[in-house]
Amino acid sequence: MTITADPPPAAQAAGTPKRPRKKALRTTSLFAHGEPMVWLTGGSLVLAVFMIAGLLGLVLWQGGSTFWPGAILHVELADGSAYLGEVASKSSFAPEESRLEALSDEVAERARTELEANGGLVDRFQLRTENFELTNVHYRWIEDYHVLDRSLPEWALLVERNTWGRFYGTPVAFRLDGATIATEPDEVWSRFQEHHDKARARYHARQSLETHEIGAVNRTLEDARLHMRAAELAEGRDSERWRRAEAAYRAAEEEANGAFTRIRREIDALNTENGRYELVLETSDGVEKALALDEVVRIFPANQLGFGGKLSVYLSRWWEFLTADPREANAEGGVFPAIFGTIAMTLLMSLVVVPFGVLAALYLREYAKQGTIVSIVRIAVNNLAGVPSIVFGVFGLGFFCYVIGSSIDEVFFSAKLPNPTFGKGGVLWAALTLALLTLPVVIVATEEALSAVPNSMREGSYACGATKWQTIRRIVLPRAAPGIMTGMILAIARGAGEVAPLMLVGAVKLAPELPVDGVVPFLHPERSFMHLGFHIFDLGFQSQNSEAAKPMVYTTTLLLIAIVVLLNLVAVWIRGRLRRRFQSVHI
Amino acid sequence: MTITPHGSLKKAPPLTIPPRQAARLPESDAAAGGLFEAIQRGEAFETVVHEATRGEKPVLEVSNFNLWYGEAQALHDISLVCPDGKVTALIGPSGCGKSTLLRCVNRMNDLIDSVRVSGDMTLNGESIYTAGVDVIELRKRIGMVFQKPNPFPMSIYENVVYSLRIDGERDRSVLDEVCEQSLRGAGLWDEAKDRLQSSALAMSGGQQQRLCIARAIAAEPDVLLLDEPCSALDPIATGRIEELIDELKGTYSILIVTHNMQQASRASDYTAFMYLGRLVEFGPTDEIFLQPRLKETEDYVTGRFG
Ligand SMILES: Nc1ncnc2c1ncn2[C@@H]1O[C@H](COP(=O)(O)OP(=O)(O)OP(=O)(O)O)[C@@H](O)[C@H]1O
Ligand SMILES: [Mg+2]
Numbered sequence: 001m002t003i004t005a006d007p008p009p010a011a012q013a014a015g016t017p018k019r020p021r022k023k024a025l026r027t028t029s030l031f032a033h034g035e036p037m038v039w040l041t042g043g044s045l046v047l048a049v050f051m052i053a054g055l056l057g058l059v060l061w062q063g064g065s066t067f068w069p070g071a072i073l074h075v076e077l078a079d080g081s082a083y084l085g086e087v088a089s090k091s092s093f094a095p096e097e098s099r100l101e102a103l104s105d106e107v108a109e110r111a112r113t114e115l116e117a118n119g120g121l122v123d124r125f126q127l128r129t130e131n132f133e134l135t136n137v138h139y140r141w142i143e144d145y146h147v148l149d150r151s152l153p154e155w156a157l158l159v160e161r162n163t164w165g166r167f168y169g170t171p172v173a174f175r176l177d178g179a180t181i182a183t184e185p186d187e188v189w190s191r192f193q194e195h196h197d198k199a200r201a202r203y204h205a206r207q208s209l210e211t212h213e214i215g216a217v218n219r220t221l222e223d224a225r226l227h228m229r230a231a232e233l234a235e236g237r238d239s240e241r242w243r244r245a246e247a248a249y250r251a252a253e254e255e256a257n258g259a260f261t262r263i264r265r266e267i268d269a270l271n272t273e274n275g276r277y278e279l280v281l282e283t284s285d286g287v288e289k290a291l292a293l294d295e296v297v298r299i300f301p302a303n304q305l306g307f308g309g310k311l312s313v314y315l316s317r318w319w320e321f322l323t324a325d326p327r328e329a330n331a332e333g334g335v336f337p338a339i340f341g342t343i344a345m346t347l348l349m350s351l352v353v354v355p356f357g358v359l360a361a362l363y364l365r366e367y368a369k370q371g372t373i374v375s376i377v378r379i380a381v382n383n384l385a386g387v388p389s390i391v392f393g394v395f396g397l398g399f400f401c402y403v404i405g406s407s408i409d410e411v412f413f414s415a416k417l418p419n420p421t422f423g424k425g426g427v428l429w430a431a432l433t434l435a436l437l438t439l440p441v442v443i444v445a446t447e448e449a450l451s452a453v454p455n456s457m458r459e460g461s462y463a464c465g466a467t468k469w470q471t472i473r474r475i476v477l478p479r480a481a482p483g484i485m486t487g488m489i490l491a492i493a494r495g496a497g498e499v500a501p502l503m504l505v506g507a508v509k510l511a512p513e514l515p516v517d518g519v520v521p522f523l524h525p526e527r528s529f530m531h532l533g534f535h536i537f538d539l540g541f542q543s544q545n546s547e548a549a550k551p552m553v554y555t556t557t558l559l560l561i562a563i564v565v566l567l568n569l570v571a572v573w574i575r576g577r578l579r580r581r582f583q584s585v586h587i
Numbered sequence: 588m589t590i591t592p593h594g595s596l597k598k599a600p601p602l603t604i605p606p607r608q609a610a611r612l613p614e615s616d617a618a619a620g621g622l623f624e625a626i627q628r629g630e631a632f633e634t635v636v637h638e639a640t641r642g643e644k645p646v647l648e649v650s651n652f653n654l655w656y657g658e659a660q661a662l663h664d665i666s667l668v669c670p671d672g673k674v675t676a677l678i679g680p681s682g683c684g685k686s687t688l689l690r691c692v693n694r695m696n697d698l699i700d701s702v703r704v705s706g707d708m709t710l711n712g713e714s715i716y717t718a719g720v721d722v723i724e725l726r727k728r729i730g731m732v733f734q735k736p737n738p739f740p741m742s743i744y745e746n747v748v749y750s751l752r753i754d755g756e757r758d759r760s761v762l763d764e765v766c767e768q769s770l771r772g773a774g775l776w777d778e779a780k781d782r783l784q785s786s787a788l789a790m791s792g793g794q795q796q797r798l799c800i801a802r803a804i805a806a807e808p809d810v811l812l813l814d815e816p817c818s819a820l821d822p823i824a825t826g827r828i829e830e831l832i833d834e835l836k837g838t839y840s841i842l843i844v845t846h847n848m849q850q851a852s853r854a855s856d857y858t859a860f861m862y863l864g865r866l867v868e869f870g871p872t873d874e875i876f877l878q879p880r881l882k883e884t885e886d887y888v889t890g891r892f893g
Binding site for chain 2: 456459460467475479
């Protein structure tokens, strides 16, 4: 708007010297072209991609190959000993002179030849020999110069067992009721095949009796005891109610004893039947070992397998890994309870953190008067994201378990005290703790999404006579939903991978029961649970056979990553659908 | 501008300015360097109101209205009467307070924390600014269309029936009926009837603006506020919206802000000229454009200034 017409600056321009014009042919500097920046930015990206791809590649390769069955190698050493097992790894090293001097002349000669040919290094390999109850070792390093002979025996068997880890051996006999009925390997093998499935079926029947039936009897008995205790707490021991409860308890006890005897008998019968069959294997050093059939989880003559056979072993191991309970202090078997626990805890966490975070962000962005206090709150929330996660664990333990949980116990579960119900770590408290941990992520993402909703939309809604809440619910929230989903994705990624706080608030090495099952009331938020992240920690650092657990660490890591990716993909897919709804092609 | 939108030029006056007539503003003002300088100096002056405006039945009356954004006063002592069933245009240079005045009518300025007002407005004789006015109810009686189309992130159908939805209307037949009528009213029915359930954000800018008009008239308001409804539109879409304004008037009272003098002269019955937060001259559109009382108004409408 020009109201007062200033004289045009032409008059001044005539007097002042002109800025010299740039020379036309001067080349633009390299920086102005931007090539160095392209290299810098591109290089950073490449570096990041390399590191991520390296990590993922390692996990993928190691985790993916764990279950692939290898050949069973039989080696004879110069000192007359022999070993049977799978090669786990190989390496080279430079042996000290003293070590060579201790060898017999013949072996030392070979070692020196190898040293010469290999430039001062000799090869060795790590053989997984197992048979732990006989040898007390799982793995053995063997130098190449010790080896006189290697072979892949046709009938070398790999046995995976319920206890004691793996067993490597060759079949020598099959016994029925103590009498040997087969001695030739293929005959033994066919006998074994004939009886193995039935023996396993009996084994599972026994397990089900031990856990479910005995568990059910124990529960009724415990219920009766709790009734009695509740009556005692409420009205004392002189009351009519207590006497009735006590009588009921005695009756339940009577009944339970009967049930126990019956179950015991059934179990004994199954055990006796299973005890009739034995598979006798011979180890590499000639010791014979009789294995009960029901002990054998998986057995196969590894050196006879073609690609198809190996693949079927591979898949069957994966299947067991994904669906079965762990064995052998978690080092073998499956991780199903951990998968279940991880997903249940993460979903529960999202269920808590998303509504909570969205409401908080709504208040901050839509209702609160923007000012110092809101800024302080915002900074505090952001800082919460930087607090070490273990601190959240300590807080969760102190507040949720010991304060809230104990109060709940006192009010609702007083009869069970001093055994805590909610007053200890559990999946609910773990989910709440992680919800707290991931709350800043959700709040920040939601605030961002809310502030990205154009004000013109809000004004349009108000102009139609909508109230604030109607505007938020019908315009702002739907429009911000994709951004809120982003927050949820980040929260899931953060929460599912968190381990440290979980150790304090409910993740355990081995949970006897899942948090969801068929026992009334079906959901058991107070139960402790298994978690893949904690499982990795436990396998890697807490198991006594860490060498054997190492491959499982990779496999479990692979699985955890896969689950996080899967959860994220679902969220990304939902977000994509939401986004498409609000996509604008114009203006 | 030579493009003429089809068929809507029924009563557009030719934009030739007749020779100046005798009845002019007092000599003293002119002597002091003109009215604009006087306003810039903050001197008080009397709005020039043409007598022809007084005979009409008012729908909206603004009396001695002032507004401050924090310390800065954006509206100074505005008094204005918008006649019922007619189109009133607000013109004036950018930043003179047209939008501000418009947003005062449905109290959209309540949303801005720093705003303070004095004076009053009445809608059909009821005060807008006394304590205890239900702002939600008030806004339901006033439809507003913004300068930039602002469809909601939902289907075309839901956009149109939004004001019924928030009132809790669930009867499908009522909603369908209102949707069709409003879209027809906004001249969008033929284009939109096959895609009612698709996203409103996928429409073109002109379609979106007409959708916003449909949304505004769906609630059957007493007054329609249009803030530069055509500023983002091509001449054809502009023509349609002018046609629309023509059809709507009579049923609705319309208050429209525009920078387009031809639009103001074509589409409106009354015109108010504002400058720096003050209402300078208000009268029937023909008179403002053909025989303005003030030289400043004449300069503005002929494009010699601003
Ligand atoms: N939210 C606000 N806070 C402070 N000042 C404001 C605000 N909105 C508008 N103003 C000021 O009020 C004055 C009038 O603004 P307004 O938007 O009403 O102008 P306008 O006549 O609509 O202009 P235009 O034709 O460019 O849309 C301007 O000086 C502007 O800077
Ligand atoms: Mg404006």
